[in-house]
Amino acid sequence: MTVPPAVETRNLTKRYGDVTAVDGVDLQVERGEVFGFLGPNGAGKSTTLNVLLDFVTPTEGSATVFGHDVREERAAVRERIGVVPENYGLYDRISGRRHVEFAVELKDATDDPDALLDRVGLSPSEAARPTGEYSTGMSQRLALAIALVGSPDLLVLDEPTSGLDPNGVRRLREIITSEAADDTAVFFSSHVLGQVRAVADRVGIMNRGELVAVDTIDGLRSELDIGARVTLDVDDSPDVTFADDAITDVTVAEGTLRATCLEPGAKLRLLDRVRESVSVTDVRIEESSLEDLFASYTEADAGGEADAGAEADVGDEADAGAEPGGDGATAQTNGTAATESGSVEVDG
Numbered sequence: 001m002t003v004p005p006a007v008e009t010r011n012l013t014k015r016y017g018d019v020t021a022v023d024g025v026d027l028q029v030e031r032g033e034v035f036g037f038l039g040p041n042g043a044g045k046s047t048t049l050n051v052l053l054d055f056v057t058p059t060e061g062s063a064t065v066f067g068h069d070v071r072e073e074r075a076a077v078r079e080r081i082g083v084v085p086e087n088y089g090l091y092d093r094i095s096g097r098r099h100v101e102f103a104v105e106l107k108d109a110t111d112d113p114d115a116l117l118d119r120v121g122l123s124p125s126e127a128a129r130p131t132g133e134y135s136t137g138m139s140q141r142l143a144l145a146i147a148l149v150g151s152p153d154l155l156v157l158d159e160p161t162s163g164l165d166p167n168g169v170r171r172l173r174e175i176i177t178s179e180a181a182d183d184t185a186v187f188f189s190s191h192v193l194g195q196v197r198a199v200a201d202r203v204g205i206m207n208r209g210e211l212v213a214v215d216t217i218d219g220l221r222s223e224l225d226i227g228a229r230v231t232l233d234v235d236d237s238p239d240v241t242f243a244d245d246a247i248t249d250v251t252v253a254e255g256t257l258r259a260t261c262l263e264p265g266a267k268l269r270l271l272d273r274v275r276e277s278v279s280v281t282d283v284r285i286e287e288s289s290l291e292d293l294f295a296s297y298t299e300a301d302a303g304g305e306a307d308a309g310a311e312a313d314v315g316d317e318a319d320a321g322a323e324p325g326g327d328g329a330t331a332q333t334n335g336t337a338a339t340e341s342g343s344v345e346v347d348g
């Protein structure tokens with residue numbers, strides 16, 4: 001018997017009057033997978049997550065969590081799931097610690113509330129305060145502590161970074177990574193693309209209710225053919241032709257060879273090939289960023305531009321040289337670090 005995925009939706013559709021919030025979405029999130037859900041405001045992310053939590057009833061289609069229908073088997077779903085919803089209701093006069101204690105009792109769990117509060121970075125004195133006095137980030141941390149009660153097999157997090165300071169974001173990232181290592185699936189929506197890139201195994205991009213792309217970030221890059229721009233400084237005009245589908249847009253001018261590489265390995269092949277005929281004195285690599293991918297999938301009908309090579313280059317090097325297949329080796333050859341352009345978040 002095949003094991004059902006953590007989340008599966010089939011033709012999931014939700015209409016509010018004339019507005020189709022979610023339009024025929026087929027989606028799977030596997031066990032132990034970190035799945036980042038992206039899309040512009042109003043794309044349908046929260047509505048999709050709220051269907052899983054049975055806060056919203058689909059107009060058509062279905063959703064299951066570990067094979068349990070979210071409507072018919074609500075209790076079975078609730079047992080396996082931990083949630084940070086968009087609007088979590090906290091009781092203003094009750095302390096953070098008491099909230100966690102309630103959650104432990106409700107789930108019939110054995111968690112130590114203090115350990116959970118410590119894990120999300122709420123100190124004992126903060127935890128003792130009524131939540132009416134909490135800042136946005138403190139409330140978000142508390143909501144995460146509550147979601148972790150009972151060691152859920154699926155965490156559903158709607159914008160979990162909202163209001164968090166960079167330390168909180170880093171802590172969240174560590175929690176997501178360690179939960180996933182324990183085979184917990186994490187399905188989270190976010191506008192913080194740097195955060196998504198850092199933790200997600202796969203991403204799904206929603207636009208106007210439709211799931212317009214699902215893949216790894218590398219997969220999306222190659223699907224879109226926007227790859228990486230590679231610039232080589234050379235001491236002479238290389239005498240080469242490229243019969244390689246993954247190396248495109250090759251130009252040579254004034255001691256500089258430029259090319260687009262559509263997969264990581266193509267960068268090394270390009271370098272090797274050029275070095276057969278000339279010396280390469282420097283290498284620069286500009287990866288298409290998640291921002292570019294996001295724009296490509298979501299801005300087309302909004303009149304925006306979807307070009308690779310983002311302008312907001314603040315030198316986020318989170319991925320530089322870390323990809324399998326060659327960036328690190330390329331950087332060693334020439335001493336120039338690869339940079340990924342485009343991230344503008346402080347993502348801890």
Ligand code: ATP
Nearest residue numbers: 016019020021039040041042043044045046047048
């Ligand atoms: P954001 O990034 O802004 O949180 P989102 O991708 O989560 O956006 P949703 O909240 O799922 O988007 O909204 C999708 C669409 O459904 C929007 O057009 C929204 O106005 C509409 N919508 C959501 N909830 C309701 C509701 N209760 N009644 C009417 N329309 C709704």
